[in-house]
Structure formats: C-alpha cells, structure tokens
Amino acid sequence: MRELYRYQNHSGLIRNLVILKDFLIRTYPCCVPTGIMVRKQCIDELGKFDEDFNYIGDLEFCIRMSTKYDFYYVNQKLSAWRYTESSETVNILHTQTISPVYFYRLIDKFYYKLNVARFFPKKDREKIIMDAYIFASKRAMLNSLVALKFFDIKLLLFTIKTVYKSDPFVINRIKLPFSLFKEFIIALYNLVKL
Template sequence: MDRKEQPLVSIVIPAYNNENTIIATLESIRNQSYKNIEIIIIDDNSKDKTLQLVTEQQKKDNRIKIYHNSTNLGMIGNWNKCIQMSNGEFVKLVCADDLLDKNEIEKETGVMILNPSVNLVESDTRLIDINGKKTGSFKRYHKSGLVKGKKIARTSIIWNNFFGAPVNNLIRKSVLDKTGYFDEQFTYILDFDMWMKIACTGDVYIIHELLNSFRIRNDSNTGNLIGKDRETYVAEHQRLVDKYAGELQLNRFEYAFSIWFRKFRNAAIGIYLRVFAK
C-alpha cells in the first residue's frame, strides 16, 4: 500500500525530563516500516535538555511535531493533551523511554484495517532495564486474534491487567469520541481504566509477538507506584473495580478477590523491581 493510501497513525509522546532516553525512543519510531505516521511530542515544561534534543531531531524528520507546555500539566493532563492533538485514524501513546520494534505499527495497523469491530490492538512486551537489557517479558491475554473486549476486561480486573502499558496498545481514534480520554479520578492506573472502557465498547485483537520494549526503572511511575506507594495503587484499583463491577457483572467473591489479589501481586512486583530495576 502506497503511503498516501495508508491511514494516518498518530504516535504521541508525552515528555518530561527524558533527555537520557527520548532519542532512542524517537529513532525506534522514525524507523518504522509503516511510513504514514505523525509523531507528536508534547514537552511538559522539562527542566533538562529534552526540548532541545527533540527540536534537533525535528530538523531530520518533518513528521515530528513539537509542542511545549509553558506550565507543567502533570501526567494525566499531558497524556490527554497528546490525544487531543492527534490527527490520525489510529493512535499509539509511547512514553519517552519506551521502544517500538520496526514492524509494530505495520502489523497493528493492518489488523485495524481488516477488522472494523476492533477498537484496540495489543502486542506482547519486552521488559528492559535502563541500559536496554532484557529482564523479562509481559504477554497479553492468553488467546490470539479476535477476542470480545468485555471478556478480557472481566479477566483483567479480577486477575491481572492483561492490557499492559500504553506502548503495546493501538487505539481506534473514533472510539475515544464515545469513551472520552484519560479519567482524571485516577492518578496512577489511568491507562488501565482507559483500556477497560475501550474494551467494553467492542473487540480487542491480540498479537502474541514481542513488538515493543517497556523500560523498568525504580524512579518511573511504575516503580514509585508498585515499589513504594502500594496503598495508593490498591485504593485506585478498588475505585476501578467499583466503576466496572456492574457492567462486568462481578459477584461478591470476585470483587473481594480482585482487591486481595492486587495486594499480593504488588508485593511480588515490588520484589521484581528491587532485583531487576536500577
């Protein structure tokens, strides 16, 4: 398919003090085999050289669009602004330390084009440390291909977030007009909530291939949340369960088990972070 015939894909990058990683992230995006992309970077008033570095990269690639917040919006404010500024038929949010494999956008977009009922495409994720060394992997829901979104949502909220991080999700932009953007009542698990509400609107497609890399750091949002602020996470998880318990028809046991199991998983992940994250 010629680039002019390809649907536009918006790859949006919320950035804040990412001078050490954002160039590698940008290179992995610029080198995609799928060419009809726009790369939107919104710098949230960084105090380091992030804005300077991405401005230099813009000279090399006219697909890069840069916006600078004169005041810091915080994570949820900047993530929502990224979505708002996107123009593509499909959207992928990539944090400024994550990496995409060369053919990720091509494979995920191909699924969207062939399956109009699919609102979310997901692929498996490689876990890496600050130096890019693989420390593990995270796989999506166990089935491959087309799956009813509510089925994954129900399993995820009871057992484990099978949706994963933003980097492994491609969103159909039109569905966001129905669901809205990231919910401001969540400080940490705003992305989990986003995938839940999108999944409840239609089908999800699972690609069981490692197509991206998620960087695990002790000072990241994930590290702070699970490693140091577990009580806040559990409180937010309970809020999430309350939000979807009716729609997903959770019984009392499933409701209670979901919250207990989240506490257990947080403890296990905290151990993982102490061993592998730097």
C-alpha cells in the same frame, strides 16, 4: 531479551466480554497499557482517561473500552522495558504509593454503577465479583511493599485496613494472605531463574 508476559500464542481477536473479565480479575490481561493502540473513534465515543483514577487511569480506560469493543492481540514483542535500579520508573514504584482505594473504586464504577455484570451469565456473576475484589486487594497490597521498605507503619496499617474494610467477602479476607504468599513465592522463583 527475556519475555515477561504473553497472553496467548497467536495473534487474534479477543471478544470484549473475555477481555472485560480479564481486566477485572487477571494480573496481565491481553493488553498491558505499555503496548496498546486505540482507534480515534474509541476515544471520540468513550472520552479520554478519567483523571479521577490518577495512576490507574489507563486501566480504567481499558475497562471502559472493553465494555463496547473487542480487542486484537498481536503476538509480537512490541515494547521493551529496561530495568535499572536508578530508573525513574523504578524510583516511583519503590517510593510512591497508589491509594488502595482506586482499585475498589474501579469495581464500584464498573460492576455496580455501569452494571457490567449484565454482560455475564447469572451463574458466573458472584464468582467474577469475588475474584475482582480479591484482585483489587492484591493490587492494593502493593503499597505494603513501599511501607515495609521505608518502615512506614502508618501506610502499612492504612493499606491493610482499607483492604479488609473494602472487600465485602469474608472468604476473600481469609484467602488473601495465602494468595499473596503464593504470588511472593512465584516472584521469588522467577527472580532466581534470571
């Protein structure tokens, strides 16, 4: 079985500030939600998934958890994903969209309302928030794949408008097309390697 993702080459504790930053700006933080176990005391203290975040409730919960707790990474294959064109997950990914607004709402909730910026050194805060916004934009742009597949110009324009309206950093709006192109090339390369 091909390994899709590895966070680090050893098992070990990951400090909450490291994982908090990773959840805000990395494609695959240490714990993708398919392979995460949570102690009951965390749920008792933090509450359950915030249903206002719909499809990305697991991500919202993991970010909330990382504001208070360290994580432990287990360097073993703990889950597998069998990819077939007819699977329900693939069908959902290829035919449904996630509102691009959710990703920006995550930034609003954690960076501004819950002030997670206070956890980071002042000199790093602007870079982290800029990276969080461009990462949110990349996640939101996944809708464009569904829009292109179904020739849904309305969805495509809505997604692009939301991305450009929601990211307050002009430099991110300039970098986004190049960053997306780079991600596309990497994905294409990995597909060819299979």
